[in-house]
Amino acid sequence: MLRLRDVLSPGDLAHFRKILGEEATSQPHSATQRRIRVSRIVSDDTYLAEQALPAFQALSQADRERLLSDVVWQVTCYVEGSITQGGAGKKVRLECGFKLVKLQENDRAIFCVAKPAPKAPA
Numbered sequence: 001m002l003r004l005r006d007v008l009s010p011g012d013l014a015h016f017r018k019i020l021g022e023e024a025t026s027q028p029h030s031a032t033q034r035r036i037r038v039s040r041i042v043s044d045d046t047y048l049a050e051q052a053l054p055a056f057q058a059l060s061q062a063d064r065e066r067l068l069s070d071v072v073w074q075v076t077c078y079v080e081g082s083i084t085q086g087g088a089g090k091k092v093r094l095e096c097g098f099k100l101v102k103l104q105e106n107d108r109a110i111f112c113v114a115k116p117a118p119k120a121p122a
Contacts, residue, residue: 001050002050004048011061019069019072020072037079045109047113049112049114055098056098070094071111090102
């Protein structure tokens with residue numbers, strides 16, 4: 001697994017910082033503990049599956065930005081408890097055919113963006 005933040009292009013990283021509210025030079029007073037937690041999870045505990053890297057890089061800039069926004073939204077939902085916080089292996093569908101998989105590592109939740117292999121025709 002590759003840390004998601006580490007595989008982003010400069011354009012992706014700018015969008016990523018914007019949606020996480022990291023553009024400001026100092027933390028705004030309105031930042032909540034929930035928003036800080038989402039930012040930490042998405043920045044430090046969200047990964048991209050190695051086999052998904054070529055598919056991620058092949059996306060247009062707009063599609064990568066939508067996918068990143070979807071990842072942040074799903075982690076926000078997890079932090080707020082509005083999606084099932086079930087055990088490891090929970091999968092959520094994302095933009096462009098990717099999935100967000102919740103895993104457990106050292107008693108903490110981590111997330112991995114994966115691209116399932118296409119299904120063979122029947």
